[in-house]
Amino acid sequence: MNATTRRKNSWLLPASLTLNMLLLALLVTAAFLFRERLLQQYLSWRGKARIVFFGDSIMAQGKWNSLLNRCDIRNSGIPGLGVVHLKEEVKSKVIAYEPSACVVMAGINDLTILERTAAQACADYESILMQLKDASVKTVVQLTLYERQSPATRVKVDSLNRWLVSFCIKHEITYSDPNQWLSDHEGLQRGYAGDRTHLTPEAYQTWAEALQPVVDRLAN
Secondary structure (H helix, E strand, O other): OOHHHHHHHHHHHHHHHHHHHHHHHHHHHHHHHOHHHHHHHHHHHHOOOOEEEEEOHHHHOOOHHHHOOOOOEEEEEOOOOOHHHHOOOHHHHOHHHOOOEEEEEOOHHHHOOOOOOHHHHHHHHHHHHHHHHHOOOEEEEEOOOOOOOOHHHHHHHHHHHHHHHHHHHHOOOEEEOOHHHHEEOOEEOHHHEOOOOOEOHHHHHHHHHHHHHHHHHHHO
């Protein structure tokens, strides 16, 4: 090996190691940033999930695996849908994944965008919950969240939530009310409201911390 070759090799090896370290760092960063998306693709491909989160855009926007330190949660939230639509999606979006548990929250689109009454929403919500019960899926109902500064909507949400509590008690379904962590007398708290209806990352973090023990107990 001549002097020129030795000088060439002396910088090639460090350069190669540096490049490999940079590539590894990029892969790790990408895996972290896109963890939720990659997990959803994997669970869809696998066709099974231990837990399914089901509902409208509020559910869909949660990065539940990251929030709950898990890798087995299928997010089957569908933005824009009310319970009137979601009742037709239970088999394909939840039961088909053979989950141990399902966390479900919906209803705000029925009461606002679709201008349906609380009574109409209750009837369709019952269909969702009974389908899950008949499939022996342990269900965790999250009572419907208030909107921010919308007193008229709050009255409807209270009516729907009262019915949900009564139904869950009667059928021994686990439920909790995220309004106690995320809302105040004006509806969604200012720091937790991304807009009138949707949530900030801080809201999801607070919600997940309260929800974690319930999910772990039912899913493990």
